[in-house]
Amino acid sequence: MAPLRRSSTLRLTGLLCLSFLVFFSRGFASHDVVSEKSSGTIQEDSHSQANSTAHKKTFPVLSFNYEHVRTPFEISLWILLALFMKLGFHIIPTVSHIVPESCLLIFVGLLVGGIIKATGEQPPVLDSNLFFLYLLPPIILDAGYFLPMRSFTENIGTILMFAVVGTLWNVFFIGGMMYAVCQIDAAELAHVDLLSCLLFGSIISAVDPVSVLAVFEEIHINELLHILVFGESLLNDAVTVVLYHLFKEFAHEQTVTVTGAILGVISFFVVSLGGVMVGVIYGIVGAFTSRFTSYSRVIEPLFVFLYSYMAYLSAEIFHLSGIMSLIACGVIMRPYVEANISHKSYTTVKYFLKMWSSVSDTLIFIFLGVSTVAGPHTWNWTFVIFTVIFCLVSRVLGVIGLTAFINKFRIVKLTKKDQFIIAYGGLRGAIAFSLGFLLDNGEIKNLFLTAIITVIFFTVFVQGMTIRPLVELLAVKKKKESKESINEEIHTQFLDHLLTGIEDICGHYGHHHWKDKLNRFNKTYVKRWLIAGERSTEPQLISFYNKMELKQAMMMVESGSAAKLPTIVSTVSIRNVQTKGAPKPSRAISKSREEEIRRLLRANLQKTRQRLRSYSRYELLNDALEDNISEARFRKQREMERRMSHYLTVPANRQETPPVRKHDFKMQCINQYNTFLFHTGYHKVYTYDDSESPRGRASPSCADDVSELKETPEKPDQSSTPRANRDAELKPKEQDDQGDQLKVSRCLSDPGPNPEDDEDSTFLP
Amino acid sequence: MGSSSSSRNKIPNAQELMDQTGFSSAHLLRLYDRFECLDRDNKGYLSPDDFEAVGGLAMNPIGGRIIDAFFSSGQDTVDFSSFVWILAHFRPTDRNRNKEGTQQELPDSRTRKLKFAFQLYDLDRDGKISREELLQVLRAMLGLQVTEEQLQSIAERAIQEVDLDKDDAISFDEFKKSLEKVDIDTKMSIGFLK
Numbered sequence: 001m002a003p004l005r006r007s008s009t010l011r012l013t014g015l016l017c018l019s020f021l022v023f024f025s026r027g028f029a030s031h032d033v034v035s036e037k038s039s040g041t042i043q044e045d046s047h048s049q050a051n052s053t054a055h056k057k058t059f060p061v062l063s064f065n066y067e068h069v070r071t072p073f074e075i076s077l078w079i080l081l082a083l084f085m086k087l088g089f090h091i092i093p094t095v096s097h098i099v100p101e102s103c104l105l106i107f108v109g110l111l112v113g114g115i116i117k118a119t120g121e122q123p124p125v126l127d128s129n130l131f132f133l134y135l136l137p138p139i140i141l142d143a144g145y146f147l148p149m150r151s152f153t154e155n156i157g158t159i160l161m162f163a164v165v166g167t168l169w170n171v172f173f174i175g176g177m178m179y180a181v182c183q184i185d186a187a188e189l190a191h192v193d194l195l196s197c198l199l200f201g202s203i204i205s206a207v208d209p210v211s212v213l214a215v216f217e218e219i220h221i222n223e224l225l226h227i228l229v230f231g232e233s234l235l236n237d238a239v240t241v242v243l244y245h246l247f248k249e250f251a252h253e254q255t256v257t258v259t260g261a262i263l264g265v266i267s268f269f270v271v272s273l274g275g276v277m278v279g280v281i282y283g284i285v286g287a288f289t290s291r292f293t294s295y296s297r298v299i300e301p302l303f304v305f306l307y308s309y310m311a312y313l314s315a316e317i318f319h320l321s322g323i324m325s326l327i328a329c330g331v332i333m334r335p336y337v338e339a340n341i342s343h344k345s346y347t348t349v350k351y352f353l354k355m356w357s358s359v360s361d362t363l364i365f366i367f368l369g370v371s372t373v374a375g376p377h378t379w380n381w382t383f384v385i386f387t388v389i390f391c392l393v394s395r396v397l398g399v400i401g402l403t404a405f406i407n408k409f410r411i412v413k414l415t416k417k418d419q420f421i422i423a424y425g426g427l428r429g430a431i432a433f434s435l436g437f438l439l440d441n442g443e444i445k446n447l448f449l450t451a452i453i454t455v456i457f458f459t460v461f462v463q464g465m466t467i468r469p470l471v472e473l474l475a476v477k478k479k480k481e482s483k484e485s486i487n488e489e490i491h492t493q494f495l496d497h498l499l500t501g502i503e504d505i506c507g508h509y510g511h512h513h514w515k516d517k518l519n520r521f522n523k524t525y526v527k528r529w530l531i532a533g534e535r536s537t538e539p540q541l542i543s544f545y546n547k548m549e550l551k552q553a554m555m556m557v558e559s560g561s562a563a564k565l566p567t568i569v570s571t572v573s574i575r576n577v578q579t580k581g582a583p584k585p586s587r588a589i590s591k592s593r594e595e596e597i598r599r600l601l602r603a604n605l606q607k608t609r610q611r612l613r614s615y616s617r618y619e620l621l622n623d624a625l626e627d628n629i630s631e632a633r634f635r636k637q638r639e640m641e642r643r644m645s646h647y648l649t650v651p652a653n654r655q656e657t658p659p660v661r662k663h664d665f666k667m668q669c670i671n672q673y674n675t676f677l678f679h680t681g682y683h684k685v686y687t688y689d690d691s692e693s694p695r696g697r698a699s700p701s702c703a704d705d706v707s708e709l710k711e712t713p714e715k716p717d718q719s720s721t722p723r724a725n726r727d728a729e730l731k732p733k734e735q736d737d738q739g740d741q742l743k744v745s746r747c748l749s750d751p752g753p754n755p756e757d758d759e760d761s762t763f764l765p
Numbered sequence: 766m767g768s769s770s771s772s773r774n775k776i777p778n779a780q781e782l783m784d785q786t787g788f789s790s791a792h793l794l795r796l797y798d799r800f801e802c803l804d805r806d807n808k809g810y811l812s813p814d815d816f817e818a819v820g821g822l823a824m825n826p827i828g829g830r831i832i833d834a835f836f837s838s839g840q841d842t843v844d845f846s847s848f849v850w851i852l853a854h855f856r857p858t859d860r861n862r863n864k865e866g867t868q869q870e871l872p873d874s875r876t877r878k879l880k881f882a883f884q885l886y887d888l889d890r891d892g893k894i895s896r897e898e899l900l901q902v903l904r905a906m907l908g909l910q911v912t913e914e915q916l917q918s919i920a921e922r923a924i925q926e927v928d929l930d931k932d933d934a935i936s937f938d939e940f941k942k943s944l945e946k947v948d949i950d951t952k953m954s955i956g957f958l959k
Contacts, residue, residue, distance in 0.1 A: 411857045412951050486923050487943035501831040504821035507799050539907050545919050
């Protein structure tokens with residue numbers, strides 16, 4: 001009952017906020033007039049006061065000046081509205097399961113537009129400038145930066161076919177058919193000529209990345225289909241741009257020349273390849289810049305964003321394809337930048353991109369709704385209905401035809417189910433609307449805009465809502481949630497090498513051959529220039545392994561905080577995990593010495609444990625149990641530490657944890673964690689030293705011990721505090737790892753440790 | 766047309782090979798041409814030197830293993846049918862045909878592909894990839910750029926991830942399981958061998 005009531009009150013609050021926001025913004029708009037008048041009167045007053053010195057001017061304690069902040073204020077209000085809506089939909093669970101978010105947002109936009117119109121004001125329209133320059137780039141950058149390169153490159157042929165040939169087919173089919181429709185006298189559309197129809201076709205046929213992302217993201221379809229539809233929506237931008245400008249020119253001049261057509265074809269290549277080149281140039285410059293950003297980590301994310309945005313804008317200057325430029329920039333920049341920037345910067349980039357694209361996406365759909373209400377509309381039943389029909393028909397025909405052709409060249413063929421989803425996923429969106437908006441004013445423009453909006457609504461509402469049940473019905477393969485696995489990575493690389501070898505034997509220059517060549521080129525020439533320091537020679541497997549270990553370490557940190565202990569959020573900078581000079585000599589310890597050290601430490605530990613037994617009354621009762629558990633835990637913890645110790649480094653010049661934490665921890669330990677604290681206290685001996693080379697410390701943990709023993713007198717403050725806390729984190733994580741949040745209290749009463757861990761019999765006294 | 770049928774006659778056991786491996790005659794012909802091209806001295810069989818003469822294999826970290834895979838135990842020659850048989854593992858899986866239920870599993874099925882890859886790891890053929898074998902592979906792939914300890918920790922982790930029966934080695938089933946998310950049919954297929 002309670003949650004229902006809560007959700008309904010939230011809904012009410014949401015509605016109230018919404019209406020409040022709208023009226024607020026409206027109210028302020030009308031206040032302009034008032035404030036102007038009042039400022040006018042104040043001026044008059046001051047004039048008259050200046051003349052008559054007898055009156056004194058009262059100092060305005062509180063004055064009202066809205067004009068000053070009007071634009072940013074209203075923008076912020078709109079964004080706030082968008083965010084509240086987004087929040088609202090996720091709080092109300094039932095609706096968001098059936099209706100995709102984009103539909104709800106358009107609906108809200110309609111509402112808001114209706115309210116604004118009802119109060120007599122002119123609602124704002126989705127200005128094309130605003131859309132193309134501010135709202136679209138974040139979404140594309142987010143998509144491009146996180147594009148799964150493997151599946152993209154594997155299917156690039158198919159994607160290009162759909163994007164280029166598919167879009168061309170759509171344009172001419174729709175344009176031609178609509179012209180045929182316009183010839184019907186009953187439709188009263190005789191004034192729409194062929195070129196205008198083709199122009200209309202070019203606007204309406206492009207699949208829209210924003211809508212595709214919005215809908216496909218929620219249905220979690222398998223990666224192949226996702227990348228096919230999404231890749232198509234990205235790459236067809238070049239075709240759209242060229243055709244749009246081409247037909248606009250022709251429509252303007254009312255003539256089609258052969259040279260014009262040929263120039264159009266050439267311009268297609270120029271636009272697409274030029275766009276990609278601009279992106280690549282900016283990407284390389286960005287990667288190169290990131291090589292030096294270790295001197296100022298805070299601004300690193302900004303470089304990523306700005307270079308990408310500049311790539312987009314630069315491409316737009318020359319009427320090249322901005323979207324392709326943006327994607328190329330993100331794709332090129334990513335591997336090098338990620339190797340160079342700190343972990344925190346990487347997180348920042350990721351979250352900012354997600355945030356901006358999310359806000360943009362929401363705003364776009366809301367504005368679509370508002371613009372629909374704004375009008376002006378010219379509704380022509382024939383035109384609109386036939387547009388919708390032909391869009392669907394041409395999409396289906398195009399997909400079927402192309403798949404039949406493409407399947408001859410594919411290893412994994414596209415099944416009928418795949419084809420259906422691809423055809424059904426051809427959603428239109430805001431790009432079409434904005435392009436339509438850029439047309440010259442006139443009756444045709446309104447006609448087109450109405451039709452475009454109808455198609456968008458149809459695809460987003462009808463197709464967007466029904467695609468999820470259809471996916472379930474057809475039992476289309478869903479996205480497999482894959483946990484990253486070092487095995488997979490090793491074996492995949494192994495298979496890559498194997499396939500390259502077999503291809504060499506067969507004398508066939510296939511996919512693997514070129515990929516191998518590219519990798520080699522990358523390794524020998526490019527990486528050296530674009531990645532700073534040691535990372536440039538790091539093999540991919542090692543980077544992957546490092547990343548995995550880091551993720552695991554961070555997961556452990558976070559789960560440690562769940563056990564109510566003060567933990568450090570050790571967002572580590574991988575960059576700091578670098579060798580300085582020659583670390584090798586210190587690790588060259590002979591076997592016998594190792595054994596000696598091991599024995600020493602073991603003995604010490606046992607002595608401690610014996611001492612512990614007499615320390616507190618609690619221990620006396622449960623020592624036998626505690627020993628087993630703690631030894632097992634000790635062993636496992638050492639294991640984890642060995643791995644974590646590579647990456648949880650505190651850089652020498654920064655102290656991440658205030659010393660006070662250590663004391664807090666001690667306080668807690670007095671209650672319940674006595675034994676463990678002492679264990680962790682002695683654990684200090686086993687953790688490794690930050691300043692040493694962190695590379696690869698698997699088996700000779702005693703090497704760690706020795707180096708630690710050597711180092712502790714020199715650097716007690718820096719290393720000990722964070723390490724003690726780290727150990728402290730480890731311990732509760734150990735408890736989590738044991739499976740059941742084994743708290744000590746439970747240990748004391750529950751005789752059941754996990755049997756598998758009791759390997760280390762050597763530690764029994 | 767005439768020339769191809771006469772060339773087919775050159776190939777020993779052509780029909781048998783086609784049935785067993787699923788290659789078409791055109792493919793078989795191409796492979797035979799390649800076989801003859803590799804076989805520099807026209808011996809009628811291939812020896813390790815012929816393989817080593819292939820350009821890319823020298824740079825390939827597991828080049829040696831691949832060559833050894835062609836030579837079944839003991840022998841140091843590869844005749845054409847063995848050549849084809851090995852390469853048949855890399856045929857793209859024809860899903861439609863497999864549904865009919867062939868009695869003998871064709872070499873291109875997923876399990877057989879994985880088995881082939883597994884045998885490249887497991888050099889001593891004991892049915893398990895031991896830690897040492899894994900380390901050898903890692904050493905070969907990663908070269909001199911990493912330290913021994915890193916290799917050890919990677920091997921350690923890899924084994925820990927999948928080793929369910931705790932024998933400190935990766936059995937074939939564990940190997941298969943770790944690759945269940947990877948689309949082996951696509952990954953281990955060479956397009957032109959369809």
